[in-house]
Amino acid sequence: MGKSPEAIPNRLERGEPADVVIMVGYALDELIKEGKVVPGSRVELADLRIGAVVRDGAPKPDIGSVDGLKQTLLHAKSIAYSHSASGVYIERELFKRLGIEDQVKVKVKMIPKIPVASVVANGDYEVGFQQVSELRPVKGAAFVGKIPESMQSVTRFAAGIPVGAQHPIEAKPWLDYLASPEVQPVVTSTGLDSATTH
Structure with missing residues (x-):
């Protein structure tokens, strides 16, 4: 579209x-x-559901529960998300729903035109969020899992x-x-x- x-x-x-x-x-x-x-x-x-990646070899955070996702976002040094519909949802709704919009706004970045996993794989960002099918093929990034269903944008x-x-x-x-x-x-x-x- x-x-x-x-x-x-x-x-x-x-x-x-x-x-x-x-x-x-x-x-x-x-x-x-x-x-x-x-x-x-x-x-x-x-x-398509939203998932997360970290750099290969990095510890995989717990994002399987709402609290785990919230803690992961609060403790991450830097967070990348896509310029597509999933990223718009993350930016406008997910952070608000988790009640952490103000705490994370200084360390988040919307990544246009390239796979989010690529900027996590090269070490520019600690954790990245995008639709799972976009994350999985990128070498150097390790798939963590999908965010909880109650927080999903399908x-x-x-x-x-x-x-x-x-x-x-x-x-x-x-x-x-x-x-x-x-x-x-x-x-x-x-x-x-x-x-x-x-």
Whole structure:
């Protein structure tokens, strides 16, 4: 989404051919409302949850409970989080919900354009937060775990077929396949959560 030339709505507006769009669920709903994606073609694909990393070899903090997460944030020397939806949630809501906004504001940094785990891996930040699937592939960073479910901001990914798609008949079974039980082990291996299990 967004206003950049590469954003899916702008590409569809320009008439770029696409048989399928995969994106954040609420954004896909907007395209359906605007008549750009076929109503009824939406398929639920996966959920993204926020997790944390530390540098390889560093002690892994306890973030599995709300108090553990709060203590981790209070005691960390520096905290990085992403420029995406998860980072906006962390900055605007999570710190407030934990009651630590004032205590952490001097040591937090939103990281644009690059994986948060990369600035933790190189030692610039002690702990980093981003969607799990974005954290896991970065070498030099150790995955700690997901933040507690009561503090989560879950991002649903969904797919649909654009109005005017050249191959809508072929697109439908492919989307059904991506959402099928047989694909779920691949989905979960990437750090995503199956949309059907939550």
